Amino acid sequence: MPELPEVEGVVRELAPAVEGKIIKKVEFSKTVYDACAAGKQCIVKNLEPSYFEEAMQDMFIKKVTRRSKYIFIDVEKNHQTFKFVNHLGMTGAWFVIHHLDEIHEEKFRKHVHAIFTLDSGELLVFSDIRRFGEMRLLTTLEEHPPLLEMAPEPFADDACLYFLQKCTLPKYQNKPIKEVIMDGHVISGCGNIYATEALFKMGIHPARKVNRISKERKVKLFETIRDILRESIENGGSTISDYRNINGEAGGMQHRLKMYGKKQCSTCGSKTKSMTIGGRTSVYCPHCQH
DNA sequence: CGCTGTGACCGGGCGC
DNA sequence: TGCGCCCGGTCACAG
Numbered sequence: 001m002p003e004l005p006e007v008e009g010v011v012r013e014l015a016p017a018v019e020g021k022i023i024k025k026v027e028f029s030k031t032v033y034d035a036c037a038a039g040k041q042c043i044v045k046n047l048e049p050s051y052f053e054e055a056m057q058d059m060f061i062k063k064v065t066r067r068s069k070y071i072f073i074d075v076e077k078n079h080q081t082f083k084f085v086n087h088l089g090m091t092g093a094w095f096v097i098h099h100l101d102e103i104h105e106e107k108f109r110k111h112v113h114a115i116f117t118l119d120s121g122e123l124l125v126f127s128d129i130r131r132f133g134e135m136r137l138l139t140t141l142e143e144h145p146p147l148l149e150m151a152p153e154p155f156a157d158d159a160c161l162y163f164l165q166k167c168t169l170p171k172y173q174n175k176p177i178k179e180v181i182m183d184g185h186v187i188s189g190c191g192n193i194y195a196t197e198a199l200f201k202m203g204i205h206p207a208r209k210v211n212r213i214s215k216e217r218k219v220k221l222f223e224t225i226r227d228i229l230r231e232s233i234e235n236g237g238s239t240i241s242d243y244r245n246i247n248g249e250a251g252g253m254q255h256r257l258k259m260y261g262k263k264q265c266s267t268c269g270s271k272t273k274s275m276t277i278g279g280r281t282s283v284y285c286p287h288c289q290h
Numbered sequence: 291c292g293c294t295g296t297g298a299c300c301g302g303g304c305g306c
Numbered sequence: 307t308g309c310g311c312c313c314g315g316t317c318a319c320a321g
Contacts, residue, residue, distance in 0.1 A: 001314075040299075069315080090300085090314060107302085130300045132315065146317065171293065184316085191315075242302090280314070296320080304312090 002088040004154070004189025005232035006243045006251065007069050010094055013246045014071070015064040017096040022060050022119040023075070026053040029113040031131070043113050043128060046136045046144070055137055056084070056116070068150050068188040082139055085147065089132025091242040095125040103127065104248055129242060151188045154229055160222045163187055167210050167218060177213060178206035179278030181225060190225050192280055193238055193260045198225040200259035205289045206282040207275065231256070259283055 002010070028049045035042030036049050044052050059075040059082070066072070073084040086092070091111075095103055098121065103109040108127040114135070116124035126133065141147045151166070152159040166172055166186040181187050182195045190198070199206050202221050204213065213221070232253040237243060239250035240261070258266045265272055265285035273286050 035299095042299080087316080089316085091302095111301090128300095129302075130314090132299065134316080182315095294321085296318105298318085299316100300314100302313095304310105306309090306311105 001090055001191060001193065001240055002069065002092070002237070002243050003191035003194055003232075004066075004069055004229050005194075005253065006237035007066050007071060007088060007189075008233050009237045009245050009251065010088070011064055011066040011071055014094055014096070017122075017246065018061050018073075018118065018124055019064060020061065021122075022058060023056050023116050023124075024058070024119050025115075025117040026056040027115045027117075028053060032113050042131055043126075043133050043135055045134050046138070052135070052137060055082075059084075067147075067153070068184060069191070070147070080139075082137055083141065085134075085136045085138060085141075085144065086126075087134040089128060089130065089134065091129040092133035093127050093242070093244045093248075094246050095123075095127065095248065096246055097123055097125060099123070100125065105244075107242075108244065108248070150184055151186055153188055154190070154222075154226045159187070159226070160219060163222050164215065164218060173211045174209055176207045176277045177204060177210055177221075178282055180210055181221070182278065182280070187222070187225060189229065192282075193240065193257065194225060194228050194232065196260040196283055197228050197257055200285065200289060201228070203289055206277050206284050208290070259285065 028044060032042050032044055032049050059077045061073060062076055063074040069087060071086040075082050075084050093108055107129055111129045112125055112127045114126040118124055136144055138144055152162050163186055172180050178195050178199060181190050198221060201224050232238060235253040235256060237251035238253040240254060243251060260283060262272055265288055268287050270285055270287040272283050274281055274283050
């Protein structure tokens with residue numbers, strides 16, 4: 001499951017690999033076309049696949065950046081600029097290769113849904129096992145309003161204050177803290193893995209109501225989340241099942257996790273508990289977290 | 291108008 | 307072996 005650190009890893013590798021190159025051709029899979037014909041949107045969200053392919057042809061790749069868990073690719077054609085916006089969903093992965101058989105793992109090779117042929121002769125390939133990934137071609141972010149409602153980057157100066165202010169809104173007051181820190185309108189890029197880790201580190205029960213945590217503890221919680229995200233970036237992200245960098249390699253952060261996916265508390269040895277919060281499985285230590 | 295709850299999108303993996 | 311169900315990031319839409 002790619003969260004912010006995993007997306008950051010992809011962007012850091014993708015940027016030098018594709019910036020300055022031109023997309024000569026785009027081909028979506030038959031699956032994408034069939035879904036579209038059936039009236040569903042599969043990966044390609046705001047355009048018909050055939051139109052998307054045509055629109056992307058001869059696009060110059062200017063810049064690859066990350067915003068929250070989204071990959072933004074600034075592209076340009078005929079002096080007009082566009083934003084190609086991609087979300088990896090649960091299982092999306094990019095590869096820059098010369099032949100599809102360079103994708104070593106069958107599960108990724110089997111689920112290739114977009115092939116961008118670059119002027120360098122390389123293939124920029126998007127594989128997505130569960131097809132929760134998204135691609136949009138926008139002229140401005142305003143075309144997809146949810147992109148404007150994201151919380152600031154967690155490393156930005158105003159991010160902590162933004163979090164604190166959101167917490168004072170009535171609609172968040174009585175919600176479990178875990179649900180709130182995983183809400184992209186409150187904090188950007190913190191998914192289940194890092195929310196679980198940060199709450200464990202802070203000794204806060206994931207179901208604890210927002211208004212039952214002091215401002216000081218909220219500030220410390222925010223800083224903990226930010227530090228864990230940074231630590232994960234430095235360690236190549238977490239590979240729980242399907243995250244791979246563009247060389248198909250797994251990350252290293254999963255070895256440093258202390259609570260996510262654990263049966264026993266790494267501090268006191270108690271059996272961990274699990275409950276559903278905001279529709280998602282939440283693991284915690286009943287002895288260490290209150 | 292704004293908030294809340296629910297469904298939709300999927301295939302891997304697991305339990306029975 | 308085989309079948310059915312659960313999981314999850316995000317958004318659309320209904321109420």
